[in-house]
Amino acid sequence: MLRRYISYTTNKFTNCRHVSQSMLQSTVDEKSGIATVTMNKPPVNSLNLEFLEEIITLLNKLQKDKVRGMILTSGLQKVFCAGLDIKELYKPNPDRLTKFWTTLQDTWLSLYTTSFPTVSVINGHSPAGGCMLAMSCDYRVMVGQNYRIGFNEAKLGIFAPKWFQNTIIAVIGQRKAEVSLTTGKMYTTDEALQIGLVDETCADADSALKKGTHFLNNFQNISPWAYKMTKDINRQSTIQWLIDNKQKDVDFTVEYMQSPGVQKNLELYLQSLKSLPPLKLISEIN
Numbered sequence: 426m427l428r429r430y431i432s433y434t435t436n437k438f439t440n441c442r443h444v445s446q447s448m449l450q451s452t453v454d455e456k457s458g459i460a461t462v463t464m465n466k467p468p469v470n471s472l473n474l475e476f477l478e479e480i481i482t483l484l485n486k487l488q489k490d491k492v493r494g495m496i497l498t499s500g501l502q503k504v505f506c507a508g509l510d511i512k513e514l515y516k517p518n519p520d521r522l523t524k525f526w527t528t529l530q531d532t533w534l535s536l537y538t539t540s541f542p543t544v545s546v547i548n549g550h551s552p553a554g555g556c557m558l559a560m561s562c563d564y565r566v567m568v569g570q571n572y573r574i575g576f577n578e579a580k581l582g583i584f585a586p587k588w589f590q591n592t593i594i595a596v597i598g599q600r601k602a603e604v605s606l607t608t609g610k611m612y613t614t615d616e617a618l619q620i621g622l623v624d625e626t627c628a629d630a631d632s633a634l635k636k637g638t639h640f641l642n643n644f645q646n647i648s649p650w651a652y653k654m655t656k657d658i659n660r661q662s663t664i665q666w667l668i669d670n671k672q673k674d675v676d677f678t679v680e681y682m683q684s685p686g687v688q689k690n691l692e693l694y695l696q697s698l699k700s701l702p703p704l705k706l707i708s709e710i711n
């Protein structure tokens with residue numbers, strides 16, 4: 426098993442504090458208080474149990490450190506996040522799947538309710554759970570024209586649970602969310618901007634980071650308390666639904682995922698991941 430470690434260092438030349446875990450790197454700019462969190466779990470930043478646990482640990486640490494904002498991005502070449510690790514869902518061990526799904530719920534609750542503003546800089550493909558990660562931030566900047574983003578769960582023969590769907594509805598509205606989720610369409614950068622899945626686009630990652638920082642600078646003169654209260658009230662019904670239905674959601678998912686039909690669909694999808702040439706899959710599923 427990989428040894429996990431956390432180290433903290435301060436770089437006196439850049440005035441940045443670095444936090445490094447095995448799959449996440451975080452740098453806090455001392456002057457602005459903005460943390461840049463880079464996901465680095467090759468090959469595709471898929472969300473497995475251990476990765477989700479690291480995300481929660483880091484979010485708690487950033488909260489404790491009272492950062493003023495966070496930019497979430499990827500250190501990989503062409504993938505922001507490939508969504509849930511399909512290996513957690515295919516032929517699952519029920520105990521691990523229970524822990525995985527509970528941790529996914531907790532990750533979402535932590536990210537969706539942060540006391541500081543958050544931006545995702547989407548510098549690569551971002552399907553399903555990857556798109557959900559981006560949607561759970563307050564603002565999204567997508568880089569370049571080569572990547573796809575969207576909710577392709579239906580293409581895997583599965584569906585997004587209510588709290589996933591409500592998060593999307595809050596961003597793009599009921600009608601667009603329904604079309605997006607039922608068709609499983611993966612959007613180009615321009616299409617994503619057009620339907621409001623992302624707030625801004627730009628040519629390269631550096632400019633996207635600048636745009637993200639620019640958005641976070643809006644909060645320099647906003648009381649953190651006013652920010653947090655406003656966000657909580659705005660997101661309250663979706664958050665409360667999950668808090669009230671956590672166990673029911675876990676029980677349903679664990680049972681549903683183990684059903685033969687779902688397992689067959691996942692098997693076929695995993696095969697297609699192996700057999701299609703690189704990047705063909707994501708364009709095939711448009």
Ligand SMILES: CCCCCC/C=C\CC(=O)SCCNC(=O)CCNC(=O)[C@H](O)C(C)(C)COP(=O)(O)OP(=O)(O)OC[C@H]1O[C@@H](n2cnc3c(N)ncnc32)[C@H](O)[C@@H]1OP(=O)(O)O
Pocket residue numbers: 468469471503504506507508509510511512550552553554555577578581583584585586677678681698699702703704706707
């Ligand atoms: C009540 C039920 C509730 C269910 C709720 C479900 C909610 C969310 C579901 C999900 O998030 S499911 C995951 C959806 N994700 C995808 O469909 C992405 C599939 N992947 C791709 O399209 C491509 O891999 C990519 C992301 C565009 C990257 O392409 P690239 O050419 O760079 O890399 P590949 O060669 O395709 O992949 C490398 C390596 O990674 C494996 N892999 C890719 N995605 C995943 C994944 N999501 N989980 C696990 N593993 C993944 C892929 O199989 C390759 O493995 P190897 O062949 O190297 O072993």
